Amino acid sequence: MASQEQKNVSSRTDEEHVEDLPLPAPGADSAAAQAATSGVDDLLDEIDGVLEANAEEFVRGFVQKGGQ
């Protein structure tokens, strides 16, 4: 079952043709991160494509009952 899940994850990634962006490694200073503006724009564009439609309605509809 685990291997099946793993396969699903990787095949989805393949389908999306996610391109590796030339970005600074984690922990690099934020000035360098901000310099990679085009990479940031590409990421935001990709996220635009997966955000749920109609943000206001979706967020309003997320109602939970109490938990711990």
Added chain:
Amino acid sequence: MGAETEYGIHAPGETSFNATWLSTQVVHAYSRETSHRASAGGETRWDYTDEDPLADARGWSYPRSAAHPSQLTDTEVTAAQIALEGGETGDPTEPLMMNMVLGNGARLYVDHAHPEYSSPEVTNPLDAVRWDAAGDLVALAAVRRIAATDGVPAINLYKNNTDNKSVSYGSHENYLMPRAVPFKDIVSGLTPFFVTRAIMCGAGRVGIGQDGSGAGFQISQRADFFEAEVGLETTIRRPIINTRDEPHAVAEKYRRLHVIIGDANLAQVSNYLKFGTTALVLDMIEHGTAPQLEFANPVATLRNISHDWELRERHLLADGSTATALEVQRQYLNAAIAHCAANGSSHPETGDGHTAGVLAKWEQVLDGLESDPMSLSGQLEWVAKLSLLQQYRARDKMAWTDPRLGLIDLQWSDVRPEKGLYYKLLQHGRMERLVTDESIAAAVANPPTDTRAYFRGRCIQEFGANVVGASWDSVIFELPQLRRLQRISTKEPLRGTRELTGKLFDANTEVAGFLAQLLADTH
């Protein structure tokens, strides 16, 4: 140690379904997904014999008649109760699946109106990260299975802690401690640490106040929901230090410290520091080396620190002086460095192999927070989320009240990698990994080898059809040739390991022979 995660559950566009019933569908879906079936088609009943949610660590027990219904966690919700709650429930003749014990030693069940994954017991923070992340894959597998099932609405699961409409649900940590440590020492030593640790392990939140109506960003999902310093409750008047005293182990020797103040973490560095630093602070409390300081108003300061993401504010201590959250964390770090050097646990060659790593990461993160918090956007969850939100705000000139920012906050924690924004950053190499994807996938199927979870998990894997019940400290077998059930007690958390029981499993493919040899060995 171990982690519990209650997932937010949502059937988009469907407002009429009962949340508890939806949660049963998650457990049911996962039982069909896994081959680790126990008797009765997948459900392993939970053995509630040793559950006592009203026992208070301060030495008394809360009267059952006075307890809030949500405090009675030692009974299961029935179909009748779900019907009383109202809402649609699908086919009422279908059995409701409330509980599963998994082949990796974890528990998957319905807690209140949420599906909850409780990780198997582990001995170190890296394993805590690994088996907690395995729970996210369990949740994902259930979501996929439900999406492919007719008659059940599509369900999304979110690893977050609030709906931003006054409701919060928990992600708890559990730490095994010697009972000999006085509880008042735990309270005094741990409170200043818990009030400040969100600067490392907060998950970030858009909205201020329990209903999220205040504009802005804060460090923690949970901070605004805490209203007391010490108490038994977990669903109402939530306390910084929870006193629930269910050891799930030999009660004379151990206590299980039940920590309810943490945020659910997807970011591995935040999750690692949450478990690793807390375990070190508890060790210092046990040995009397924890820093001695006290906030004047712990509950208010907890919130103020969460709201101050620039980490600039000074907070009043009981002695009249002031300190920043970073200064308090630095005191704990310095005390821990000295404590671990003295007991040898952080030694690079002869240490325990984990403490040195926790101390190094803790120091690196505090240094980063001190110089420029945004430099940690690849490591700390709240910084990563804030950084993404700020990029959106800069690009689209959004105010903090823009509903798209609320959506980014929510969708950050969607367990599906094609929708969850944390996973988007991870796929782009922007979030630091501490454990590999392969080892997380392996942890979905297999238990840790160095705790009693190994015994529990392998019992489910090998003899699931004969296991009629299980809990943290028991596994119950039913054999066709025996008239009564055989309950195996597992009250010592560090027994039942691969070293102690692996050969027994390997040598016996038949449950009767396995039990006979197990009982012969232990009697």
